[in-house]
Amino acid sequence: MKNLIPTVIAISFAVLVLLGFLFPTGQFLSIRGLLTDWAVIVAALAILLGILNIILSNWDRIRTRQKGWVYDFITIVALIGTILLEPLSASGTSEEFYTTGNGIQTVFSGIISATQATLAGIAVILLIASAGQLYQRKREVWSILFLASLLFVLISWVPLGIFGSLVQIRDWFLAIPVAAGLRGLIIGSALGILLFGIRFLIGTERVYEEKDTR
């Protein structure tokens, strides 16, 4: 009984949302909208709890003077500072957030976007370096192919104008073999998602279930 009630609730709500998606008319659509709105409210509350969780876990590390506690302190100061920045800098309208020169906008474009762009750049460099390491570690057909494809695409993007025919080969390479491979992987993922969703709907996959182990 302990697990039956959550299972029935989860499956019923999942079926109602699915029906609202497959038959987006009348009552089905209204119920889907209502349930999705509830989910958004719960998620918003979860974010507030998450922020509290981040503050508490960082405070714990500062209190016990763990290695790198200064970074935890900076995290808390940045978090509280950003939260306070909004009421201090905005006039209260949602449009204000997107205005250039607004405090929160400056934090986003000057710190968060810049940091994310840097990390994305590092990710590319790491991939190139790792492809080289993979070739040294495992000299098999696939690692050679990976490294060769990577170098070829990178070289063909060099804007020197001396790789005229390379550009055409690259375009063909990206449009045919690469696109075919990508579609295969995407179809595979979609198949997995479909089957996992069905297992969830028929109640054989219960990630929300609490096992009674006491």
Added chain:
Amino acid sequence: MEKWSAKPGKCMIETVILAISLIAMAGSFLVIKRGFNPRFRQVRHIQAFPTFIGQAVEKGGRTHLYTSATPLVTEKSVTTLAAISLLDSLTINMPVSDQPPLFTSADTATSFILMDKTETIFRDKSAYDERKRLPVYQNALEPMSGAAASMSFIQGNSIDANILMGSIGPEAAIMAEPGNRINIPQMIASDLIEGQAASQVLCSFSLIGEEPFIAPLQLKGGTIASVTLVTADIIRWIIVIMIILGVALKTIGAIGGS
């Protein structure tokens, strides 16, 4: 309610695909119940990975498990749920290690589910201590920051195995790099192409395509797992036939048109 509206006819294909899948699943269930013993295409590596985790546990090592930053209220939530299901299968023996596993996520709702799951796993192994904090951390509020935070987690906690699951994009490269440097077994199970590319290069184990969703079933076993795997094979063949038919019809159309 206008924001949720869609054209009714647009969902016909989805309804047909869902109906075919349900019929295939019901058919597979009936055939397996009558004693048919199917052979599946095994997910590469997945059978070997618990052995590597077992070795980390035996030598008292610590495992880091990261679940993606995808919010649970988006269409990608199924990937996060599949990751939690995979975590259920992989973490069975971890609490008995001298060093408990570390769970991190960059999504708040996922972090709370992880806390609940971790408590269950620890209670199951009689390793739960109410006075101690569960080793579950929400390390950020979005993917790239989560990746950066995970780097310091891996470097600063003597990690012996690293598992990254869910919708993980190019940040997978950043998250797997510290583990790659100290040569520990790592697994990335992602549904995003960028994450899958990074996993191929940086990890000893990578789950691509439908593998992140099917791997938990192969680890758990049982009738329902067999039914799902047979259904996956049936639908895969339907897709292959549809693609070949589409190519043939388009070619015939092109020849006829010229």
